[in-house]
Amino acid sequence: MNEEVTQPEMEEEVWRGKNKKRDTKKHPRMSTPLHGLHGIPWGGNLTLADTTIRMSNTCSFDNVLFIIYAMHKTEQQFSNFIINLQLCGDKSAKSLVKIFRNLDSANFDRAKTRCVLDLIKDFPVSRNPRTGEALPSPLLSGNFYGSEETILNAIAHFVTVVETRNCPNPLCQLPKTGQEIHPSSDMGWDVRNPTSLAFALNNGITGRCVGTSNGKQKCRERNVRTAYKFKDDQPPPFIAFTIPFQQGKDASLENTIPQFQTILNQKYRTFAYTLNTGAHYLTVFCRPDRKMFLFDGLHPNTLPEYKPLNKHSVSTIFLIKADES
Numbered sequence: 001m002n003e004e005v006t007q008p009e010m011e012e013e014v015w016r017g018k019n020k021k022r023d024t025k026k027h028p029r030m031s032t033p034l035h036g037l038h039g040i041p042w043g044g045n046l047t048l049a050d051t052t053i054r055m056s057n058t059c060s061f062d063n064v065l066f067i068i069y070a071m072h073k074t075e076q077q078f079s080n081f082i083i084n085l086q087l088c089g090d091k092s093a094k095s096l097v098k099i100f101r102n103l104d105s106a107n108f109d110r111a112k113t114r115c116v117l118d119l120i121k122d123f124p125v126s127r128n129p130r131t132g133e134a135l136p137s138p139l140l141s142g143n144f145y146g147s148e149e150t151i152l153n154a155i156a157h158f159v160t161v162v163e164t165r166n167c168p169n170p171l172c173q174l175p176k177t178g179q180e181i182h183p184s185s186d187m188g189w190d191v192r193n194p195t196s197l198a199f200a201l202n203n204g205i206t207g208r209c210v211g212t213s214n215g216k217q218k219c220r221e222r223n224v225r226t227a228y229k230f231k232d233d234q235p236p237p238f239i240a241f242t243i244p245f246q247q248g249k250d251a252s253l254e255n256t257i258p259q260f261q262t263i264l265n266q267k268y269r270t271f272a273y274t275l276n277t278g279a280h281y282l283t284v285f286c287r288p289d290r291k292m293f294l295f296d297g298l299h300p301n302t303l304p305e306y307k308p309l310n311k312h313s314v315s316t317i318f319l320i321k322a323d324e325s
């Protein structure tokens with residue numbers, strides 16, 4: 001099926017050299033734990049039962065995957081968290097552990113195939129023009145443009161906050177507390193800058209009284225104040241969230257990202273963020289000593305030191321729980 005597929009020209013990343021040989025060597029010169037990892041190269045081949053599909057625009061998910069992998073390899077608390085979820089039977093965590101093993105041995109195609117089949121599933125379905133078979137559109141076209149949020153959605157349930165509603169309507173029968181929310185998914189959080197999610201969680205937000213009605217009388221009170229806390233009062237080891245890209249606007253630039261933010265009384269450190277250049281995604285890793293390193297899947301095994309340029313929009317931010325001190 002892959003022979004007949006054409007890709008939208010606008011979305012194609014044309015700068016990649018054809019037949020570029022993959023370099024799976026690690027970076028020899030730098031000495032941070034990040035430099036000991038195999039960088040995930042752009043593109044690759046997706047292998048389904050009887051078909052191989054050439055992938056394009058994979059940077060949309062490569063960067064998020066590489067950040068998650070780097071957290072797993074360099075942050076013990078995150079690694080323990082994933083392993084524990086896996087042991088509890090969490091499907092996304094099980095897939096991630098398999099993907100991490102593939103990345104450890106530089107099996108990038110296998111890692112990406114599993115990532116696509118298990119984690120990036122929320123795409124609209126298209127029909128194969130030849131066979132009529134309905135498949136998620138990237139599996140037909142190989143084009144993964146726009147998959148950054150779908151991979152984040154697959155792990156959004158790793159981070160849960162519980163909402164408490166303070167509804168002034170005396171007839172309101174909805175439960176005051178218990179609604180669980182995943183701040184990493186794109187469910188209407190007003191994230192306009194790198195600190196607005198923290199602000200919303202710390203200060204609460206005002207909105208309509210909706211939620212689990214379960215046969216109870218509906219309440220449409222408008223000015224309902226909600227407050228948040230981490231589920232079971234357990235701060236998760238990481239929080240990730242996306243800042244929506246606004247066409248023609250630099251929604252959020254790098255110099256607005258603080259090194260630390262406190263969310264619901266827990267201090268978090270910026271671990272990495274992705275940049276949207278308009279046509280490509282890059283990752284900036286932020287080390288505790290404030291050194292920054294740039295990852296680009298087009299040159300996956302050079303992780304040069306980086307100074308913020310403040311010209312590209314920040315897309316996704318990954319925070320890691322800061323050490324207690």
Ligand SMILES: [Zn+2]
Binds near residue numbers: 168
């Ligand atoms: Zn209400």
